Amino acid sequence: MYNLTMLEANGDPEFMTSLARGLAVLRCFADEQRPMTIAQASRLTGLSRPAVKRCLHTLVRLGYAAQEGVSYVLRPKVLALGYAYLSSSTLAMRAQPLLDQLRDELHESCSLGVNExxxxxxxARAEVSRIMSISLRVGSRLPLYCTSMGRVLLSGQSKENQRAYLRRAKLVALTPHTQTEPGDLLALFDHVAQEGYAIVDQELEIGLRSxxxxVEGPDGVVAAINIGMQATRITVAExxxxYLPPLRKVAAELRALVTNPRR
Structure with a gap:
């Protein structure tokens, strides 16, 4: 949920509160993945019901949402907002064919993630047809501290930034295996930085390993590539x-493409 109160109170004369409110309401649909009522959107955003109603009315008038009884749903037009990023992102565009090749080679789903x-x-994501309890797609969001891509991304940051993140984050034990102690996590970030990879064994969800x-750029780690699968199908050693060698090969290819965009 956006903390709009903090944003609106910082005295920035250029800040458009109405736009921030509309985006907060729009984001509710992505967070909940279901039709939204005014009451639900109000609870998620912290906005008043009249403010939410005006936002939804505007989204409907612009063709980004539709009203179905007391609920609201998104319309296909909203896809243009996400596509604008994907079509302009050199990283995502160049990663997709590499992920497709990696999926075909290993017969496993693989993804590219960034810290946001x-x-x-x-x-970016290339999927195989296999049932997993966690449904992932382009646009999905997961915690940094308990995911393999998250730990890779954090390992590329300074110790000061890592500590600041751990103070901000809600370190919830999602499974009995989840590491939540800040000191232990800092040690894990150091280990990941030294080894050049991260493995997470059933910390995000029981039965899931990744x-x-x-992926490094001129200024350090800019993204991470991962493969996730059911723990019953493969051991940590495997x-x-x-999977580590082909992952590293794709990461090196993507680094070369991002560093030399004319290639």
């Missing part, structure tokens, strides 16, 4: 032996 608002944002490697 203290979360892993999925900006491995990730960094993650290292079978």
């Amino acid at each position: 608002e203290d979360e892993v944002y999925y900006v 491995i990730a490697v960094p 993650l290292r032996s079978r």
Whole structure:
């Protein structure tokens, strides 16, 4: 949920409160993945019901949403907002064919993620047809501290930034295996930075293992590539032996493409 009160109170004369409110309401649909009522959007954003109603009315008038009884749903026109990023992002565009090749080679789903608002944002993904309890897609968001891509992204930051993140983050034990102690997590970030990869074993969800490697740019780690799978299908040792080398190969290829965009 956006903390709009803090944003509106900082005295920035250029800040458009009405736009921030509209975007906050729009984001509710992505967070909840279901039709929204005015009351639900009000609770999620912290905005008053009249303010939410005006935002939704505007979205309907502009063709980004539709009203169905007491609920509201998004219309296809909203896809243009996300596509604007994907079509202009050199990283996402250049990563997709590499992820497709990696998926076909390993027969596993793989993803590219970046750090945005203290979360892993999925900006490219190549999927195989396999049932997993966590449904991931471009635009999905997951915590940094308990995911393989998140730890790779954090490992590329300064110690000061890592500590600041751990003070801000809600370190919730999502499973009995989730690491939540700040000192232990700082040590894990150091280990990931030294080894050049991260493995997370059932910390995000029981039965799910993943491995990730960094994608580096001129100024450090800019993204992470990972493969996630059911723990019953592969051991941690096999993650290292079978999946780490091809992941590193794709990360190196993507780094070369991003560093030399004319290639």
